[in-house]
Amino acid sequence: MLQVIGAGLPRTGTMTLKNALETLLGAPCHHMAEVFSRVEIDAPGFSAAAKGDFPDWDELLKGYAAAVDWPASAFYAELAEHYPDAVVVLSRRDSFESWWTSANNTVFRKFNDIEDPSGGPWLAMVQGVWDYAFEGADREDKDAVEAAYDRYHEKVRETIPADRLVEFETGAGWEPLCTALGLPIPDVPFPHLNSTKDFNAQIESIKAGKQPGQ
DSSP, X not given: OOSEEEOOOTTSSHHHHHHHHHHHHSSXXXXXXXXXXXXXXXXXXXXXXXXXXXXXXXXXXXTOSEEOSTTGGGGHHHHHHHSTTSEEEEEEOSOHHHHHHHHHHTHHHHGGGSOOTXXXXXXXXXXXXXXXXXXXXXXXXXXXXXXXHHHHHHHHHHHSOTTTEXXXXXXXXXXXXXHHHTOOOOSSOOOOOOOHHHHHHHHHHHHTTOOTTO
């Protein structure tokens, strides 16, 4: 059962957040990095969700105490309704411009370069999730993406009550998460993972037929 639901977009420190939550909760956190080893489970489930056919969330996310990053974070509203006691974390960068730069240097530039190991379902899932979260905005149209980006964040704040929502800006450290979860701050440094360089190296590994982390 999810205790934490990420609402943040990719490239908002979600790999760092995944690692931090796993430390705090002592259980796995779902993230796009997990999907490559379970495409047969995640791709059909989240592709259907992007079309409004929501899956059995308990079954799809069995074994996870948290879910951040796409594909799950695109469905923060549905997950928040299904798990009413879960904290919702909106990870974000300090501006659209910094997010746009990071996304263009990583996910936008690289996703289409990946030879989909599933033969198509993974890329179809990514496109479906993009259309769901960004209202079908053309990724090449910066103005359209920025407008959808702003609406997305406004919708999160309108949908999730303020006393349940943690706005987590990159670099915020342990305190906001620990306060929201009622947990002590760990006696270890807060992680800092998945820089642009790290992301692109991981994509090259995926293209070479390796799973993330190999």
